[in-house]
Amino acid sequence: MGGLAAAWRLSEPGWQERFSRITVYQRGARLGGKGASSRGVHDRVEEHGLHVWLGYYDNAFAMMRQCYEELDRARTDPDCPIRSVDDAFFPSVRVGLFDDLNRLDPRAGPGWVPWLGDFTTNSLVPGDPASQSGSFTPLDIVRRSIRLLVDFFVSIDEHVTPVMSMSGSPIPPRRGGSLGAGVAHTAVALGIEALAAADALWELAVMEPVDRLATRLRSTLLERAGTDPAARRMWHLISIVVAQVRGLVTDGVLADPSRIRELNTEDYRAWTLRHGADPDAADSTLIRGLYDLVFGFRDGDPDQPGFGAGLGVFLSAKTFFDYKGAVFWKMAAGMGDVVIAPLHQALRSRGVDFELFTRIDDLHLDDSGERIGSIDITRQVELVDGPASYDPLVDVGGLPCFSRELLLEQIVGDPPTGTDSEAYESHWWPDDGGSRETLRRGIDFDDVVFALPVGMAPHVTSELVARDARWRAMCEGVATVATEALQLWIRSPEPELGWTTPGSTMTGYQPPFDTWASMPQLIEREHWPDDDRPTTVAYFCSALHEPDDPRADVDDPSTPTRARDEVARHVRELVGDRIGPLLPGLVDDGGATRWDLLCGAGDATGEARLDSQYWRANIDPSDRYVQSLPGTDHLRLRSDDSGFANMVLAGDWTDNGLNAGCIEAAVMSGLKAANAILGREPKTGVLGIYLDDW
Ligand SMILES: Cc1cc2nc3c(=O)[nH]c(=O)nc-3n(C[C@H](O)[C@H](O)[C@H](O)COP(=O)(O)OP(=O)(O)OC[C@H]3O[C@@H](n4cnc5c(N)ncnc54)[C@H](O)[C@@H]3O)c2cc1C
Secondary structure (H helix, E strand, C coil): CHHHHHHHHHCCCCHHHCCCCCEEECCCCCCCHHHCEEECHHHCEEECCCCCEECCCHHHHHHHHHHHHHHCHHHHCCCCCCCCHHHHEEEECEEEEEEECCCCCCCCCCCEEEEEEEECCCCCCCCCHHHCCCCCCHHHHHHHHHHHHHHHHHHHHCCCCCCCEECCCCCCCCCCCCHHHHHHHHHHHHHHHHHHHCCCCHHHHHHHHHHHHHHHHHHHHHHHHCCCHHHHHHHHHHHHHHHHHHHHHHCCCCCCHHHHHHHHHCEHHHHHHHCCCCHHHHCCHHHHHHHHHCCCEHHHCCCCECCEHHHHHHHHHHHHHCCCCCCEEEECCCHHHHHHHHHHHHHHHHCCEEECCEEEEEEEECCCCCCEEEEEEEECCCECCCCCCCCCEEEECCEEEECCECCHHHECCCCCCCCEHHHHCCCCCCHHHCEEEEEEECCCECCEEECCCCCCHHHHCHHHHHHCHHHHHHHHHCCEECEEEEEEEECCCHHHHCCCCCCCEEECCCCCCCEEEECHHHHHHCCCCHHHCCCEEEEEEEECCCCCCHHHHCCCCCHHHHHHHHHHHHHHHHHHHHCCCCCHHHECCCCCECHHHECCCCCCCHHHHHHHCEEEEECCCCCCEECCCCCCHHHCCCCCCCCCCCEEECCCCCCCCCCCCCHHHHHHHHHHHHHHHCCCCCCCCCCCCCHHHC
16 A cells, blocks of 8 residues: 555656656556555455545545546446445544453353444545645643543433543534533643643643543442443543553653653553553543554553553544544445545556556665665566556446456466466465566666565565664564455345444454454445345454464465464354354354354355355454554664665554554555655645644
8 A cells, every 4th residue: 555655646647757767667567555455255355455545545545536536437447336425434433442242240141242333424524625624733632532521421410321422523513511510621722722831731731631531420420330331430430541641741741742742662562551541441442442443462462461551542533523524434445446446447558557466575785885786586477568568457337346356367377376367466376487587677677665574574675684784673573464355245244143333333342253244235336146145244354363473474484374264263152152243143042153154165064064154364464453662662763764875664554643554554664655655745635634743
């Protein structure tokens, strides 16, 4: 994604006056990396894992808006079912957490229960410069947090169980409330405004009214907690919000916003505890859910959560206080279909070359040791019309999609390792299958955008690792984690399965597979036979626990099979034993899974029907999710500061202002990498306020 964003910015109109060629090198036939997807049997969408876009992804949305405008499918491809960015993404407002009621009290009741948040939509448009908030400072976060507390306070005064209702609008709609609460809000807000001018005495002056409010909320909510789990959860939320406010104030971030980065040496949960969060809240599903969403577990171990505190505060504030339109956006088809394929089409028509089936093997320094002098590559197959000729897209119901099967008419002879494109995307692709070449500086390239993930960097940059201490520290220190993903296609509609809120995205469940999302929108884009048509599509994913050091396994060709077997065990365990709390109707009265409800399984019976569903182990060094573990943030390098004169960096692993594994971080880094080559300021044409602005 980062590489495509860099190519997007570099190939803006008029680019031929500046460059003779822009070439994207990609191993295998599918672009998109962790976001790559293609179609399987019955044209079902098959992905690396669940991908949702957050409402603050302004740069990613802006790029896609521009991309769809350039493609102008309404005119050029009127039969295409997804013609604009508005067709491609739709708002998703149902977001929730699973809470284990037995965690504190084994007699508490039904065990895992869902807790759904109600996120209002707003009229802002993601990616629209006019929808940008002019200000997003630590003080804004404190103000918004206090407004949230006062909203809870209002609910309490009305003697109703408070509901989580949030808004990304800078001036959120206020719920009705008592005069007393309104006055309390005004008093606290005015107090904060006044203190904004005088930066002394933050701690005492701000925290005093906040603590008073929290104490009142605490006593009312905990009184009800015995009979009302929602009241206990609401107290957890309040306790964490207050701890965040106290942390920002007492750790000096209000006075000096740049200090937010210092918080990343500490774990988010530990930091909230240090700032007074109720230990029960710190152990609650609220915190757990945040770690689940960012795969924040060392080596995937559920008992070793890790996420930098500064990022925890910043990301939760961006998510809840800076969203445009909706808190989450989902895609109307696979990410490969609605994001990567359109980018490929538009970049190609701008004149960008794509040399697919080109594996990067090794980067070499020139004699100065300061530049990339040459790059070893392997051509994995020979293409009929030359290295840049392969067109990987096929028509699926009118939509251009990546083909998982190699398109043999474009390839010379028999491909060396079969026709499944994934084999050519794998680190374990056998080395002897292709032909070696070396690209040379001044002949084949001048500038390099390094857009391979950090997990892959040590395998292809040994000279850089040896030469540059910062590069070495980044390769060794920026952590990644394997993930696992599962997709189920189920005959019965969600309400019949006992899930009454279709389209929701849930996290915080018992791992493995702690996150699940309802994705029924995909069925319209797939082509199932009438007598075997699903009405429910369920995506699951989580970090994959690797008890042994994955680096030890990286050269063992049996690693992918072992990992797949491990994930298969987790899939059987989830669907066979633990699916009840998520989809009660998939289990019969005797507690057995109703395997017959799985679609696409043909004549198979019982548990064997599960084999027809889709799952994968994302263990490839390139597919590993980039984490933000405490103490690693300072190891990231900026796009324009690789340490090598003719190389810039693109990917979510860079120091890009967001510094977490997500699409927006990858896109921002790509834009900044291109800006560096173009000699522009890093933030030229980059939307939004991020850590590097603080
Ligand atoms: C299971 C899962 C779920 C996720 N869910 C979300 C989500 O909901 N929302 C969100 O915002 N983000 C999500 N992410 C994160 C998101 O996918 C990444 O942040 C994003 O894709 C990173 O982009 P990138 O360009 O840094 O790396 P990648 O997308 O991994 O791209 C790297 C590219 O380098 C290529 N490459 C690697 N090695 C070589 C080589 N030797 N030669 C040639 N090419 C090579 C790869 O094939 C790929 O094309 C998820 C990630 C995972 C794994």
